[in-house]
Amino acid sequence: MFITNPKKGQNDSKVLRYIKAYNEILHMIQSGLYPENSKLPSETDLSQMLGISRMTLRQALLLLQEDGFIVMRHGSGSYVSKTPNVNHAGLEKKTNPVYKCSQYEIELATISYRIDVPNDYVINTLGKIVPWVMGVDRLYEHEKRARAYGFTMIPYDTFEAYSINYAEEAQLAAFVDEQIYEHAHSTKLEIKFVKGNDLIKTHKMPSQNNWFVLILEVIYDKTGNILMHNKFFVPEEDAQLTICTH
Secondary structure: OOOOOOOOOHHHHHHHHHHHHHHHHHHHHHOOOOOOOOEOOOHHHHHHHHOOOHHHHHHHHHHHHHOOOEEEEOOOEEEEOOOOOOOOOOOOOOOOHHHHOEOOOOEEEEEEEEEEOOOHHHHHHHOOOOOOEEEEEEEEEEOOEEEEEEEEEEEHHHHHHHOOOOOOHHHHHHHHHHHHHHHOOEEEEEEEEEEOOHHHHHOOOOOOOOEEEEEEEEEEOOOOOEEEEEEEEEEHHHEOOOOOOO
């Protein structure tokens, strides 16, 4: 994920334009200018409003669709599918989901990190350009056996906002595993079943059939800014998922 540096010069400004367009359109949706189920202006009109090319606009729209805020319908246009509510705080207690998704009483066993210049994938995932991004590897164990693995992306501005000394391993571990949820306004979870990959193999995560439950988690502040992006992998046979509705 942290392999290539972003291209310099013209491409940097192009990336900045579509990220900026993403944020501007999202703000229009947040403000109620375009409520749920309403249709956005045509691509021609919207690109003129934002002062960008249609190609740059389409990149922003595709990213908004990936994040679930709009639906692009061929031949019809783009429609708002949901409105981010930045003023409502949910009643659910926000905690690290990996502890709730394993049938074992797991605990954080090891943590390591690296700092890299974000590439295009990271910029797209975080929805913004930052000077650097930290990648954090976490291994969770039960009775000295690996039972879950987590990979985390933390943008530079999260550390600036909360004055975290990441050089102190204990402080970093406490922040990413617990304290971030105290600062979070909301989180978004997505659960998938995936085949094991090289990243999981590197951390010696055993699985009987090489299938894992993948928990994608995005943590937001009250403005909709992404504080942290997590991927947790739990072996399928170890996973325990309980969904309660009321």
